[in-house]
Every structure is written in structure tokens, then in C-alpha cells.
Amino acid sequence: MARKPIRVLVIDDSRLVRELIVDLLSLHADLTIAGTASDGDEGLRALEELQPDVLTLDLQMPRRDGLATLDAILERRPTPVIVVSSLTQRSAESAVEALERGAMDYLAKPEGLAAMRQAFGEELPTKIRNMAGIDVGHVLHVRKARQQRRAAMAAAPARKQDEGAIARNAAGCIAIGVSTGGPPALTRLFQSLEPPLPPIVVVQHMPETFTSTFAKRLDGLSKLSVKEAADGDVLQPNCVYVAPGGRQLAVRRRGENGVIEVRDGEYVSGHKPSVDVMMRSVSMIYGNRAIGVIMTGMGRDGAEGCRAIRDGGGFVLGQDEESSDVYGMNKAAWAEGGVDLQAPLDRLAEAIVVRVGQLPGHRRAATAQLTPLGA
Numbered sequence: 001m002a003r004k005p006i007r008v009l010v011i012d013d014s015r016l017v018r019e020l021i022v023d024l025l026s027l028h029a030d031l032t033i034a035g036t037a038s039d040g041d042e043g044l045r046a047l048e049e050l051q052p053d054v055l056t057l058d059l060q061m062p063r064r065d066g067l068a069t070l071d072a073i074l075e076r077r078p079t080p081v082i083v084v085s086s087l088t089q090r091s092a093e094s095a096v097e098a099l100e101r102g103a104m105d106y107l108a109k110p111e112g113l114a115a116m117r118q119a120f121g122e123e124l125p126t127k128i129r130n131m132a133g134i135d136v137g138h139v140l141h142v143r144k145a146r147q148q149r150r151a152a153m154a155a156a157p158a159r160k161q162d163e164g165a166i167a168r169n170a171a172g173c174i175a176i177g178v179s180t181g182g183p184p185a186l187t188r189l190f191q192s193l194e195p196p197l198p199p200i201v202v203v204q205h206m207p208e209t210f211t212s213t214f215a216k217r218l219d220g221l222s223k224l225s226v227k228e229a230a231d232g233d234v235l236q237p238n239c240v241y242v243a244p245g246g247r248q249l250a251v252r253r254r255g256e257n258g259v260i261e262v263r264d265g266e267y268v269s270g271h272k273p274s275v276d277v278m279m280r281s282v283s284m285i286y287g288n289r290a291i292g293v294i295m296t297g298m299g300r301d302g303a304e305g306c307r308a309i310r311d312g313g314g315f316v317l318g319q320d321e322e323s324s325d326v327y328g329m330n331k332a333a334w335a336e337g338g339v340d341l342q343a344p345l346d347r348l349a350e351a352i353v354v355r356v357g358q359l360p361g362h363r364r365a366a367t368a369q370l371t372p373l374g375a
Contacts, residue, residue, distance in 0.1 A: 009052035040064030080131035172198035177275030179297025181325025192349035199235035250281035279305025288313030297329035306338030
């Protein structure tokens with residue numbers, strides 16, 4: 001029996017963009033346009049009347065803006081929302097905020113008709129298919145529970161730093177790969193992590209401009225120093241380097257230091273930046289001092305990179321299914337033998353700290369372990 005087409009509601013104040021999205025999505029037999037709306041109020045009325053499977057949402061709209069519209073959508077009828085945003089700094093900030101509030105994915109709205117045709121005709125249909133059927137209500141429930149637990153833990157005393165840890169941590173590296181559902185998951189993770197830790201390299205699938213904004217947001221809420229990675233950055237303990245969108249990132253050796261290499265290049269595993277590229281390079285440089293972390297995301301980018309870290313003597317943690325917005329990348333890595341231990345998002349920071357304590361040369365190596373849930 002053939003599956004019913006995925007019904008899409010398009011909300012955008014630009015008539016050109018609406019018509020372009022409609023024309024291009026209509027070329028796909030498994031997608032159908034439930035309706036269109038030119039502003040947030042019209043979109044909310046269409047949401048109730050048409051009950052679409054997926055929405056595309058422009059953020060820069062008159063009257064009720066995209067963020068206010070998103071909040072109302074998720075309150076009235078939780079539905080997968082794909083944010084369609086331009087590449088300006090202001091739009092990038094709004095898009096990152098939308099992902100924190102509950103949007104499930106995003107698409108950069110490029111300049112120029114040809115570029116928009118490619119984005120709306122190739123990238124958008126894939127994202128819509130990926131989002132269809134996701135239980136947004138469950139995702140929001142899990143996120144709210146995490147926020148409540150975080151608030152309860154906020155008053156806990158900071159972990160005492162081990163003398164000499166900075167020197168030991170400089171010899172290791174933590175490599176994190178994440179995609180769909182990543183911004184709120186990384187926010188939660190970096191609110192919990194604190195020094196001393198080895199340098200951390202992050203690949204979050206995001207367009208250019210978005211990664212700089214996202215890195216600044218993480219830096220403002222974390223006890224670690226977070227920045228968008230730049231070519232030539234020397235990896236330092238207690239620092240986090242977010243791969244820039246649209247470029248490949250690898251780690252190379254320069255003397256005794258690990259150094260960031262950012263370059264243009266081909267798409268690998270369907271992405272640029274690619275988790276596989278980053279993790280394979282980290283494994284080559286750090287060997288048994290590498291810790292991989294694979295988190296929520298669509299597809300399988302990172303499965304080969306996780307395996308490379310394990311084969312090199314490192315250790316790989318995976319976010320578990322229950323706490324993932326999308327159990328895809330982490331599922332593939334786990335199924336293919338690239339993950340040593342899965343843990344819920346709320347326990348990942350603890351699991352990372354435990355594993356850091358087990359790196360060669362750390363005095364906690366003999367005793368560190370992950371405490372049981374509920375202990």
C-alpha cells in the first residue's frame with residue numbers, strides 16, 4: 001500500500017519564495033502542498049484548518065514574527081517546523097534561537113534565483129522527508145524535563161580542579177559530532193561541562209554564518225571557552241572549537257600541538273563540515289587519548305569516524321535513543337560497532353568527565369566510573 005504524500009504548509013511573507021517552494025516541491029510525488037500563508041497569523045489559521053505534517057517557516061515576517069509564530073505553533077499543535085532563514089547575522093541569530101525553542105531543522109535561504117532553486121528543489125525535500133512523522137510533542141517534553149533538571153542542579157558546587165590537569169589534558173582531545181536536534185543538545189551539554197578538560201572539537205551541521213552565532217551563544221553559557229574554529233588555531237585545554245559551516249575541518253600535528261586546519265573541499269558523508277573528516281583526523285593525531293562523542297542527528301555522518309577513533313585505541317560515547325531528537329547518526333555508529341557506551345544526554349557530561357579521568361596519565365584512572373542512574 002502506497003504511503004500518503006507528506007502534506008506541507010509554507011509560511012513566508014515573500015510571494016516569490018512561496019511560489020518557488022510550491023513549484024519545486026510539487027515535482028515530488030511523495031510531497032503535496034497543504035497550503036501557503038503570507039504571515040504568522042494566516043499561518044496559524046491554516047495550521048488549525050489544514051493540519052499539515054510539516055511546516056516551513058520564514059523568520060523575518062511583519063506583524064507576528066517567525067519566533068512568535070513558532071511558539072504558537074508548538075503550543076497549539078506541535079508539528080515539525082523547518083526554519084527557512086537568510087544568511088544575514090540577524091537571521092542566523094533568530095534561526096539559532098528558533099532551534100532552541102523547538103524548531104526541528106533549518107534551511108539557509110540563499111541569494112539569487114538559481115541558488116534558491118537548488119536549495120528548495122534539492123535540500124528542502126530531503127529535510128521534509130526526514131522531519132515527517134517525528135513526535136514533536138515528545139521532543140518538547142524531553143527538552144522541558146532536561147531544563148527542569150538543569151535548574152535543580154544549578155546550585156551544585158563546582159567540581160574541584162585537579163592540580164596538573166591542564167598539562168595532562170593538553171595531550172588529549174574530545175571530538176563531538178552532531179546534526180539535527182544538535183543546538184539544544186549541545187547547549188545542555190556545555191552548560192554541564194566545566195574545566196579541567198582536554199580541547200574539544202565540534203562538528204554541528206550548520207550553514208555558514210550560523211556556526212559563528214552558535215559558537216558565541218555557547219560561549220556565553222559555558223564555563224569553557226567556545227569559538228568558531230579558524231585555520232591555524234592551536235588546540236588548548238578547556239577550549240571548544242566549532243567547525244565553520246561550509247568548510248571541512250581537520251586536526252593536524254604541529255610540533256607537540258594539535259592545530260586546526262580549515263579548508264574548502266568536497267562533501268564527505270553528505271556534509272561540509274563532516275564529522276567523519278574531523279574524527280578521523282583526531283584519531284590519527286591523538287590515538288588512545290582521543291574521545292569521540294556522537295549525538296543526535298539525521299543520517300550516518302560520523303559512523304566511520306567513530307570507528308576510526310575506536311580502532312586507534314580511543315573511546316567513543318553515544319547519545320542514547322530516548323534522549324535524542326533524531327536517533328540517526330548515533331544509531332548508525334552504535335549499530336556498526338563504533339560506540340563503546342551509550343548514555344542519555346543528561347549523563348553525557350558525567351560520562352565524558354569519567355572517560356577523561358581514565359586517559360593515560362590521569363590519577364583518577366583506577367577509580368573513575370559512571371555512577372548508576374538515580375544514585
